[in-house]
Amino acid sequence: MKLRLKNTLSLYILLFISSYTIAQDNLIKITGTLIEDTTSQPIPYATVVINDTSSHKIIAGTTSDESGKFSMATSKTNFYIEISFMGFETKTIKEFKTINGKIDLGKIILITDSQSLDEVVVTGEISKTTFKLDKRVFNVGADISSTGASALEVLNNVPSVNVSMEGEISLRGSSGVQILINGKPSVLADESSNALGTITADMIESIEIITNPSAKYEASGTAGILNIILKKEEKKGWNGSVSVNTGTPDNHSIGLSLNRRTENFNLFAQLGAGYRSLPKDAEAINRNLTNNEVIFSEGTEYRNETFYNITLGTDYHINDLNVLTLSGNFAYEIEKQPSKTNFNYFDANNSLISSWERNEITDATNPKYSYELNYKKQFKDHEDHTLLLSVLGRFFGKDLSSHFTNTTIAGADSDSDQKTATDFIQADYTYKVDYTNPISDTYTLETGAQYVINDVGNDYEVSELTNNGYEVNNDLTNNFEYNQKVFGAYATGAFEKEKWGIKVGVRVEQTNLKTLLTNTNESNEQNFTNFFPTLHTSYKVGENFSLQAGYSKRIFRPRLWDLNPFFNIRNNFNIRVGNPNLQPEFTDSYELTSIYKIGKATLSSSLYHKFTTDMVERVFTYVNNVTITTPQNIGTNSAIGFETNGKYRASNWLTITGDFNLNYFDRVGTFETQVFDFSGNQWSSRLGSKIGLPADIDVELTGNYQSGFKTVQGTTTGYAFLDLGVRKKIFKGKAIVNLGVRDLFASRISEQFVTQATFETYSFGQRGRFITLGISYGFGKGEAMTYSGGRRR
Known part of the structure; x- marks a missing residue:
């Protein structure tokens, strides 16, 4: 059999690739270390947020690393700090000292929640879905992002999406869904493996649901498209x-x-x-x-x-x-x-x-x-x-x-x-x-x-x-x-x-x-x-x-x-x-x-x-x-x-x-x-x-x-x-x-x-x-x- 396989050598000339930094002298840097009350062990991956004192809206947020340490910055001056993690009582810090543009909270002890280790404390906005012309956008709120769930469990909270216990994803009851990460294909989005299990809920900003694709997508489409948008401040460390x-x-x-x-x-x-x-x-x-x-x-x-x-x-x-x-x-x-x-x-x-x-x-x-x-x-x-x-x-x-x-x-x-x-x-x-x-x-x-x-x-x-x-x-x-x-x-x-x-x-x-x-x-x-x-x-x-119409x-x-x-x-x-x-x-x-x-x-x-x-x-x-x-x-x-x-x-x-x-x-x-x-x-x-x-x-x-x-x-x-x-x-x-x-x-x-x-x-x-x-x-x-x-x- 004679088969002609055509392979094209692709060379992309990348122009204008540069990094930049913007000096911001008015930023206040906040640091601390989270410790368990019973074992004095560090608490990794806990959620730490800065809330506006007047509106109580989230200004900025981060998570603690493997050693329980966290670091974040803000240019605001009227704020308080809230720390939460599954199985522990939420801690609110309103009194702190700023020295040379820095707030060092030292060791912060979180107390075990004796009522229910499974209770999830909602410290921010609730997840909700909005229309964006040719797609629906499911914005992941603190009610999900603070639970430690995987990307598959987040998808299972999205309207019109269902994920079976075996990880099969369907949209409007139909399989054959294309999964994208930040608008592009990725091995992490391969439904045939458990790679999505290494993406946790607090890494996800939103999920876009596209059932009637626009001209941007191939005319010979699939049952639909799910695009997972990750936060820029992705967690560092090992997942597996x-x-x-x-x-x-x-x-x-x-x-x-x-x-x-x-x-x-x-x-x-x-x-x-x-x-x-x-x-x-x-x-x-x-x-x-x-x-x-x-x-x-x-x-x-x-x-x-x-x-x-x-x-x-x-x-x-x-x-x-x-x-x-x-x-x-x-x-x-x-x-x-x-x-x-x-x-x-x-x-x-x-x-x-x-x-x-x-x-x-x-x-x-x-x-x-x-x-x-x-x-x-x-x-x-x-x-x-x-x-x-x-x-x-x-x-x-x-x-x-x-x-x-x-x-x-x-x-x-x-x-x-x-x-x-x-x-x-x-x-x-x-x-x-x-x-x-x-x-x-x-x-x-x-x-x-x-x-x-x-x-x-x-x-x-x-x-x-x-x-x-x-x-x-x-x-x-x-x-x-x-x-x-x-x-x-x-x-x-x-x-x-x-x-x-x-x-x-x-x-x-x-x-x-x-x-x-x-x-x-x-x-x-x-x-x-x-x-x-x-x-x-x-x-x-x-x-x-909300209403949406498409052709x-x-x-x-x-x-x-x-x-x-x-x-x-x-x-x-x-x-x-x-x-x-x-x-x-x-x-x-x-x-x-x-x-x-x-x-x-x-x-x-x-x-x-x-x-x-x-x-x-x-x-x-x-x-x-x-x-x-x-x-x-x-x-x-x-x-x-x-x-x-x-x-x-x-x-x-x-x-x-x-x-x-x-x-x-x-x-x-x-x-x-x-x-x-x-x-x-x-x-x-x-x-x-x-x-x-x-x-x-x-x-x-x-x-x-x-x-x-x-x-x-x-x-x-x-x-x-x-x-x-x-x-x-x-x-x-x-x-x-x-x-x-x-x-x-x-x-x-x-x-x-x-x-x-x-x-x-x-x-x-x-x-x-x-x-x-x-x-x-x-x-x-x-x-x-x-x-x-x-x-x-």
């Missing part, structure tokens, strides 16, 4: 967590996460290894309505995997205005897929024609690595005046071989022994620049560009057993090459006052896509340029009610497996084939959102309309009792929906969350001679509760329901399932024991019916119940978090 996990079906792993902050560097590392399996029960029925022949198949598919993972990275703070980030990840996976499927072939009289068992032995190795270089510059005139440059590279390889053998149980042979060999290589490169300039208190301009290269090769060979041994089947063998380049540029302008604002933008993306099937020399090339306008506005009606145009580009015309021979009677002529689909998205508070409840509701053209649908055809599934562009889809989600804190020990989404859709389209015009509806809901029990035990119950819905050729059935999690904190939260049960009643299924004039098909899939048990320990300022071992692909 180590965890050991086991489960059934096999899910065993060990992970270590480290993070070290100094004055100029932030070093982070992630190490992990493990073994897991993912069995799936599958069943299929192919019914030929012309001759009434039927083929049944059922079996269990396995994907057993041993994996190793290492991540290294650093943030280098050149000075207060310039940060350079370099990170890399390497993973290696070893796969085994011992699967077995039973087939039964019946004639029109329901008499057995043939019965056989098909066994699969598959071995694969998957090396993959990624690297990222980011440079961020802040300008002196405004903290939001920034320039961000980034380079990202990813590589994934798969060397796979399979051996399929068939054993006849009854009747005639109906299948053949086969071997396959796959050599797959994928390389992705992203080059990006973003510039933001708040030219005044009310006007902000943004502009930037991005260039993405996706280069893929899939060399696939099929051999079949003959009298002379195994011979290559050229009809099934192919070498497919896929190369896509997307260049995008954008500009946005925003006008924002205290209660009202508007933001307009446009993004242009030029796509060049080439595919080649080398054994037949079939090629396909697509070149197209598209404009993606966006419009957002928000209005603050009152303190507890964006989005694109779905066909992926490799949508385009590759290969045959998957795991089941020769149910195969999937790609379509190299598949076109992208485009969606116009309109959304009106409100966020409001009613007592202890926070609710967010949306009305939306999405209109999609060239809708990509899976179309089923039937040839010689074989079901062939192929993606096709079929007409339009118009969807109108309502979505609401909320979070209710009934008490300190009970929190209830819920999501509900209902949409009505109208399909219009024709494929070949068949008309696909129909209407339907689909709805989903989720209800979760987090219950705090005595002895630092938390219980989480989450129920989900997905309704059935119509498809272009049949129906998909609905299902309900329940997840259970139990967590026990020990050693004052530094160690955590987790017990998780996914799909408690083994009721989550995938079931689809296809009904056409000449054939009917039925498919069923089920993963079953998963049980996991883990223990993790956090040290330094990190909190114990579960290591998941990474996402599969």
Whole structure:
């Protein structure tokens, strides 16, 4: 296989990188050391704030270091000092002496709170959410920042966001959320590890929630974006967590996460290894309505995997205005897929024609690595005046071989022994620049560009057993090459006052896509340029009610497996084939959102309309009792929906969350001679509760329901399932024991019916119940978090 991997040498010439200091002779420096009353030991990581005497608002703040010492400064003269830490009584200091611009408080003794070690004293503002045109901003107040919680627990306090005990993040009930740190990708934001556990609540300034992205972001987006904004005065020292996990079906792993902050560097590392399996029960029925022949198949598919993972990275703070980030990840996976499927072939009289068992032995190795270089510059005139440059590279390889053998149980042979060999290589490169300039208190301009290269090769060979041994089947063998380049540029302008604002933008993306099937020399090339306008506005009606409206145009580009015309021979009677002529689909998205508070409840509701053209649908055809599934562009889809989600804190020990989404859709389209015009509806809901029990035990119950819905050729059935999690904190939260049960009643299924004039098909899939048990320990300022071992692909 010949694969052209294009790598571009990127050289950024960084101009105007300089540091500056401003002499401020009127600053008063405040120092002291915090000591426990019972043990006389130092108290690290306690919160120390300076409050204005008149307004009681926070002027400045810091935290004590590992030795209990703290230092901060202020130019104010009318203030008092407040010190708080979980498990201790809050101490207020109003009397002190200033000598030569310094206040030395000496040793300060904090008294243990005998009433409740778990009580959190709120010393500042309460966390709240506000609208900012194209996003919502969750400002982290002292009620959370003083608790010592991790970033994941902070995210779990954000409206519309839910974090399971296993660390899976969802937005409005949908996974696939992109996590950013200070507006840029980061290894610390990798959801596949526990790196977010090394960021504590008091390091976070705010979290931005973006559900309908502006032109600044790629037109082919995700379920949403969460941007974690860190405070400039990040804690220094070691953070870390180590965890050991086991489960059934096999899910065993060990992970270590480290993070070290100094004055100029932030070093982070992630190490992990493990073994897991993912069995799936599958069943299929192919019914030929012309001759009434039927083929049944059922079996269990396995994907057993041993994996190793290492991540290294650093943030280098050149000075207060310039940060350079370099990170890399390497993973290696070893796969085994011992699967077995039973087939039964019946004639029109329901008499057995043939019965056989098909066994699969598959071995694969998957090396993959990624690297990222980011440079961020802040300008002196405004903290939001920034320039961000980034380079990202990813590589994934798969060397796979399979051996399929068939054993006849009854009747005639109906299948053949086969071997396959796959050599797959994928390389992705992203080059990006973003510039933001708040030219005044009310006007902000943004502009930037991005260039993405996706280069893929899939060399696939099929051999079949003959009298002379195994011979290559050229009809099934192919070498497919896929190369896509997307260049995008954008500009946005925003006008924002205290209660009202508007933001307009446009993004242009030029796509060049080439595919080649080398054994037949079939090629396909697509070149197209598209404009993606966006419009957002928000209005603050009152303190507890705000409105936001938005419009964006989005694109779905066909992926490799949508385009590759290969045959998957795991089941020769149910195969999937790609379509190299598949076109992208485009969606116009309109959304009106409100966020409001009613007592202890926070609710967010949306009305939306999405209109999609060239809708990509899976179309089923039937040839010689074989079901062939192929993606096709079929007409339009118009969807109108309502979505609401909320979070209710009934008490300190009970929190209830819920999501509900209902949409009505109208399909219009024709494929070949068949008309696909129909209407339907689909709805989903989720209800979760987090219950705090005595002895630092938390219980989480989450129920989900997905309704059935119509498809272009049949129906998909609905299902309900329940997840259970139990967590026990020990050693004052530094160690955590987790017990998780996914799909408690083994009721989550995938079931689809296809009904056409000449054939009917039925498919069923089920993963079953998963049980996991883990223990993790956090040290330094990190909190114990579960290591998941990474996402599969």
